[in-house]
Amino acid sequence: MILFTHHTGEPHGILGAQVAATFLERRLSAPSIVVGIERDFSKEQLLRFVDTHYAGEAKRIAFTHLCGRKDLMDLARELKKGGFRTVLGGPQAREDYEGEPGTDAQPHRFKGLKSIIDMAFQGPVDGLRSEDLDTRTGVCEFSWKKNLFLEMDWSNVYTFSDTLKKLEIRLGQVLNAIGCPYAGKLQTVTLPPPVSLRGRRVGEMEVRSEGCIFCDVSRDKGYHGLVERDGVIAQIAGLPEMDGMKIPFELIDEYPIRSLGQLLQETEKNGIKLSQMNLVCRVDDINEHASVLTEVLSLAQKHNVKIMFASIGFESFSDRLLHYFCKGITVNDIARCVETLRRLKDRFPNHLLYRRDEGANHGFIRPTPWDDPETMREMDSTIFLNRWHEDILPEHSTPFIIHHASYLGDWIRQIESTTGITFGREGTWIEWWNPSLKE
Numbered sequence: 163m164i165l166f167t168h169h170t171g172e173p174h175g176i177l178g179a180q181v182a183a184t185f186l187e188r189r190l191s192a193p194s195i196v197v198g199i200e201r202d203f204s205k206e207q208l209l210r211f212v213d214t215h216y217a218g219e220a221k222r223i224a225f226t227h228l229c230g231r232k233d234l235m236d237l238a239r240e241l242k243k244g245g246f247r248t249v250l251g252g253p254q255a256r257e258d259y260e261g262e263p264g265t266d267a268q269p270h271r272f273k274g275l276k277s278i279i280d281m282a283f284q285g286p287v288d289g290l291r292s293e294d295l296d297t298r299t300g301v302c303e304f305s306w307k308k309n310l311f312l313e314m315d316w317s318n319v320y321t322f323s324d325t326l327k328k329l330e331i332r333l334g335q336v337l338n339a340i341g342c343p344y345a346g347k348l349q350t351v352t353l354p355p356p357v358s359l360r361g362r363r364v365g366e367m368e369v370r371s372e373g374c375i376f377c378d379v380s381r382d383k384g385y386h387g388l389v390e391r392d393g394v395i396a397q398i399a400g401l402p403e404m405d406g407m408k409i410p411f412e413l414i415d416e417y418p419i420r421s422l423g424q425l426l427q428e429t430e431k432n433g434i435k436l437s438q439m440n441l442v443c444r445v446d447d448i449n450e451h452a453s454v455l456t457e458v459l460s461l462a463q464k465h466n467v468k469i470m471f472a473s474i475g476f477e478s479f480s481d482r483l484l485h486y487f488c489k490g491i492t493v494n495d496i497a498r499c500v501e502t503l504r505r506l507k508d509r510f511p512n513h514l515l516y517r518r519d520e521g522a523n524h525g526f527i528r529p530t531p532w533d534d535p536e537t538m539r540e541m542d543s544t545i546f547l548n549r550w551h552e553d554i555l556p557e558h559s560t561p562f563i564i565h566h567a568s569y570l571g572d573w574i575r576q577i578e579s580t581t582g583i584t585f586g587r588e589g590t591w592i593e594w595w596n597p598s599l600k601e
């Protein structure tokens with residue numbers, strides 16, 4: 163069975179798809195491979211490869227982590243037409259299968275993938291049974307638990323652009339936290355309309371959010387605690403090696419600092435040689451644990467392991483936008499965090515990495531629906547005065563994305579229902595920059 167997923171072609175692993183393929187093969191006796199499809203892929207060549215691969219095989223095919231890509235949805239449609247049984251897993255599987263509410267009265271809204279997907283499964287792959295693969299239809303939901311199946315076969319991952327290429331993974335992923343603790347933070351924020359609607363009679367609206375308002379993890383997954391420590395160590399032990407050491411890996415946990423000391427000690431105790439741990443981290447974790455971080459870095463230096471803050475969720479350098487994002491931090495918090503990192507970098511130059519020129523790519527969302535000249539000026543001057551362009555500002559910002567099932571999707575639908583204005587849809591995304599205005 164093939165599991166198709168979005169991929170950039172970079173040599174990084176894809177934890178969810180790898181675990182699912184390994185589970186299918188080891189627990190359900192369904193030999194499976196992961197194929198990451200690059201954005202510029204040749205559909206013709208891919209369909210030819212699928213034909214050859216499935217010669218004499220049961221025609222079951224899976225998609226995961228669509229990443230809003232319409233080309234992958236079109237591919238699923240074509241394969242279904244060609245007689246395949248199609249399965250969808252990964253983030254937002256249930257919501258993408260079901261689509262937006264109110265599509266009868268608002269036919270421009272995303273209608274979901276019911277017509278092209280036979281079965282969508284939400285949650286971990288653990289609950290799946292062989293017969294589900296062949297017969298079950300609609301949404302199939304499994305709950306998250308701490309002792310997940312997390313085995314990974316590192317030899318069955320490929321990418322496809324115009325031909326199938328084996329992926330030599332040089333950056334793995336290790337799951338430490340299931341979802342994000344911040345996703346439990348319930349808040350209500352009053353949002354002004356997008357600037358494209360200024361001058362129209364559209365008022366401010368209250369929107370409810372859990373976690374960051376734009377986040378696709380918070381609503382979909384929530385938080386289900388830490389993975390059991392043995393399970394984390396087993397994942398690290400299973401990583402491929404390069405030059406006698408484990409390949410660098412990303413620790414999936416938005417609050418990783420509390421686990422680092424023990425992880426470094428236990429891997430050392432188990433004779434596992436680490437090279438580098440990449441962290442995706444919130445600003446408040448660094449600010450609240452600056453002294454713990456100093457101890458962790460001393461230990462990392464002793465064991466010669468690099469700790470890289472690969473992606474810190476700064477997201478904006480304007481207090482107004484951070485408030486709209488429900489990010490739970492201020493520009494002052496960011497300044498404190500960067501000061502800590504710069505100070506620790508002076509002390510641990512070879513074992514702490516956090517700079518753009520060291521490979522980090524921190525969160526910076528722009529454009530957003532609320533950008534105006536005043537906010538842009540204020541943000542540029544804050545960046546300049548704090549010298550953030552020297553180390554933490556990414557080369558490119560990330561445009562603000564509204565997935566139809568996020569809390570912001572509710573906001574857009576509220577504007578649509580109360581004003582008659584509609585916004586474009588592109589696959590699973592809502593085009594907040596593209597309103598259709600009735601005169």
Ligand code: SF4
Nearest residue numbers: 342344373374377380
């Ligand atoms: S954006 Fe990050 S910190 Fe915010 S809720 Fe999502 S996972 Fe958590």
